[in-house]
Amino acid sequence: MSEHILEIHRKGVSPVEAPIPAELMRKYISYSKSIKPALGKEALKRLGDFYLAMRSASETEGSPVAITARQLESLVRVAEARARAALKKEVSAEDAEAAITIMKRSLEEVGIDVSSYKMDIDLIMTGKPKTVRDKMQVVLSVLMQMEKETGVVEKQALVTELETKHKIPRTDIERMIGQLLREGTVYEPREDCLKKT
Secondary structure (H helix, E strand, O other), rough: HHHHHHHHHHHHHHHOOOOOHHHHHHHHHHHHHHOOEEEEEHHHHHHHHHHHHHHOOOOOOOOOOOHHHHHOOOOOHHHHHHHHOOOOOOOOOOHHHHHHHHHHHHHOOOOOOOOOEOOOOHHHOOOOOOOHHHHHHHHHHHHHHHHHOOEEEHHHHHHHHHHHHOOHHHHHHHHHHHHHHHHHEEEOOOOOOOEEE
């Protein structure tokens, strides 16, 4: 396949004959779909060890969740697919390692440090890291508390409260308020006044 792709780029045109006839490729793919590879002991151990290492990174209180059962299921499916493509009856340790490598690479692509196992799967799933979610929760809590006292919260009063008592930088506060407004979590009943929806 690599020779085929490189030849296309070298010549600038597709070779007349593909390296694998299309009909044979269709039969191969069709046959591979019928194979249901079982997880081998070594594959189970590799996947389990990786999952546990990732989970242990998020055991300390307040740290982000590194990996969930959903990602473990994805790892299993990728390892099975690799074994199926090779027409194997059993998922090997090599297949498991390939699946782990794919997941690590995917996490690195979104800027998460896999070498330390300090990753926040919520960054991928929700688009917000735990630190941002925690700050957003503080903003909402303070807003709701002020709202109980005044009904409608002046934006400047909220910013001052968060800046002085919670030590959140003004730029972060402005950005988070903007995000909460865009998401519809809070709204402006009148200019420069906020209220939770």
